[in-house]
Amino acid sequence: MDFNPCMKHKLIRKTVRMFAEAELGPIAYEIDRDARLPMEVIEKMRPLNYFGLQAPKIYGGAEIDSISYAITIEELSRVCAAVGLCVSVHNSVGLYPIERFGTEAQKKQFIPKLASGEYIGAFCLTEANAGSDAGGVETSAVRMGNHFIINGTKIFVTNGGICDLALIFAVTDLKNPRESASVFIVEKNTPGFSVGEIEDLCGMRANPVSSLFLEDCRVPENHLLGKVGGGLRIGLVALDTGRIGVAAQALGIAQAAFEASVKYSKERQQFNRPISSFQTIQNYLADMATEIDAARLLVYRACDLKDSGQPFGTEAAMAKLYCGSMASRVTNLAVQIHGGYGYSKEYDVERYFRDAKVTEIYEGTSEVQRMVISRAVLTKLT
Numbered sequence: 548m549d550f551n552p553c554m555k556h557k558l559i560r561k562t563v564r565m566f567a568e569a570e571l572g573p574i575a576y577e578i579d580r581d582a583r584l585p586m587e588v589i590e591k592m593r594p595l596n597y598f599g600l601q602a603p604k605i606y607g608g609a610e611i612d613s614i615s616y617a618i619t620i621e622e623l624s625r626v627c628a629a630v631g632l633c634v635s636v637h638n639s640v641g642l643y644p645i646e647r648f649g650t651e652a653q654k655k656q657f658i659p660k661l662a663s664g665e666y667i668g669a670f671c672l673t674e675a676n677a678g679s680d681a682g683g684v685e686t687s688a689v690r691m692g693n694h695f696i697i698n699g700t701k702i703f704v705t706n707g708g709i710c711d712l713a714l715i716f717a718v719t720d721l722k723n724p725r726e727s728a729s730v731f732i733v734e735k736n737t738p739g740f741s742v743g744e745i746e747d748l749c750g751m752r753a754n755p756v757s758s759l760f761l762e763d764c765r766v767p768e769n770h771l772l773g774k775v776g777g778g779l780r781i782g783l784v785a786l787d788t789g790r791i792g793v794a795a796q797a798l799g800i801a802q803a804a805f806e807a808s809v810k811y812s813k814e815r816q817q818f819n820r821p822i823s824s825f826q827t828i829q830n831y832l833a834d835m836a837t838e839i840d841a842a843r844l845l846v847y848r849a850c851d852l853k854d855s856g857q858p859f860g861t862e863a864a865m866a867k868l869y870c871g872s873m874a875s876r877v878t879n880l881a882v883q884i885h886g887g888y889g890y891s892k893e894y895d896v897e898r899y900f901r902d903a904k905v906t907e908i909y910e911g912t913s914e915v916q917r918m919v920i921s922r923a924v925l926t927k928l929t
């Protein structure tokens with residue numbers, strides 16, 4: 548077991564950090580305030596393979612390993628979590644399901660466009676009555692000749708406002724919805740597909756999270772991903788990978804909050820001393836550093852298992868559960884260390900605090916992660 552990062556991982560961290568600090572650092576505050584995804588930066592990210600991080604090289608991807616992927620998401624999120632979210636969702640639950648479950652024709656048709664960033668991907672499971680209960684999907688897909696007619700509304704779609712391709716979960720048998728969930732690859736120019744209002748979010752505000760409407764949307768049958776009724780399995784496999792991405796987002800946000808806190812505590816003077824000289828502040832910093840390190844190891848373990856072809860779903864859920872709650876605790880302490888200034892927009896820590904919270908909610912809430920983990924734990928010990 549080697550705990551030292553290899554040259555490749557050090558280089559990836561350095562490269563992504565330089566890019567993020569140069570391109571996203573100066574605008575992170577403003578794009579959060581204005582709820583604007585910086586398309587000018589997305590444009591620069593396209594040729595650098597940020598949208599095909601783990602996609603096979605034959606389809607134009609960078610085919611990097613999972614730890615490199617996690618480092619990339621962590622470093623983007625350290626500077627701008629909303630862009631980290633865009634890249635994470637696109638790669639892990641937008642592109643990856645096509646790579647894993649697509650036909651050769653689907654891979655050839657869609658992966659090069661996604662990997663190059665010409666298409667931005669979205670993953671559309673959530674509906675008004677289907678949140679944690681993914682089996683509650685009511686969007687319907689009715690076969691008509693060699694097409695499916697899809698009707699329904701998806702909500703809280705990350706990248707929704709800018710997506711070119713959406714993986715839509717829909718049921719083909721309304722009498723038996725839980726057994727008939729299926730996934731359809733829907734391009735934005737398909738008649739009947741439209742984007743709703745962009746959500747006015749608490750955090751991750753620069754990501755255009757929106758609802759999507761499907762009204763008599765005619766999707767060719769060869770855009771069915773996997774088989775009819777195979778949707779739930781595709782969703783679960785995609786979310787296992789997606790959770791590594793969310794854990795890495797949380798890690799990046801926490802790292803940023805920690806670094807800001809160390810800096811501020813050395814600069815801020817009270818009682819004629821820097822606040823870093825007070826033992827309580829030192830204890831906070833020690834707890835933050837320890838939790839971040841522990842979280843990083845959990846993320847890398849899930850990545851390592853994935854890349855060595857072993858089951859990693861439970862470990863990904865553990866990483867996501869721990870990183871999400873860790874990021875909330877760490878960003879909360881960061882605001883505390885900054886005192887009143889931490890509660891003002893003058894300092895970035897209030898943004899980190901808002902961004903961190905949602906990592907405990909999407910791609911399965913912390914309660915859902917505990918269900919996944921406890922199921923595995925109970926099965927192992929019985």
Ligand SMILES: Cc1cc2nc3c(=O)[nH]c(=O)nc-3n(C[C@H](O)[C@H](O)[C@H](O)COP(=O)(O)OP(=O)(O)OC[C@H]3O[C@@H](n4cnc5c(N)ncnc54)[C@H](O)[C@@H]3O)c2cc1C
Pocket residue numbers: 636669670671672673677678679680702703704705706748751756905908909910911912913914915
């Ligand atoms: C910014 C943002 C981006 C998102 N992006 C996407 C996306 O790209 N694609 C997508 O499909 N969805 C997305 N979502 C939706 C997200 O995945 C859901 O919000 C999440 O799964 C929870 O569903 P819900 O909001 O309906 O909450 P609910 O399921 O209604 O849960 C409410 C509360 O009850 C708890 N709860 C529910 N069931 C149980 C249970 N059995 N046991 C214990 N507690 C339970 C939950 O943990 C939670 O605390 C996004 C959400 C946000 C906020």
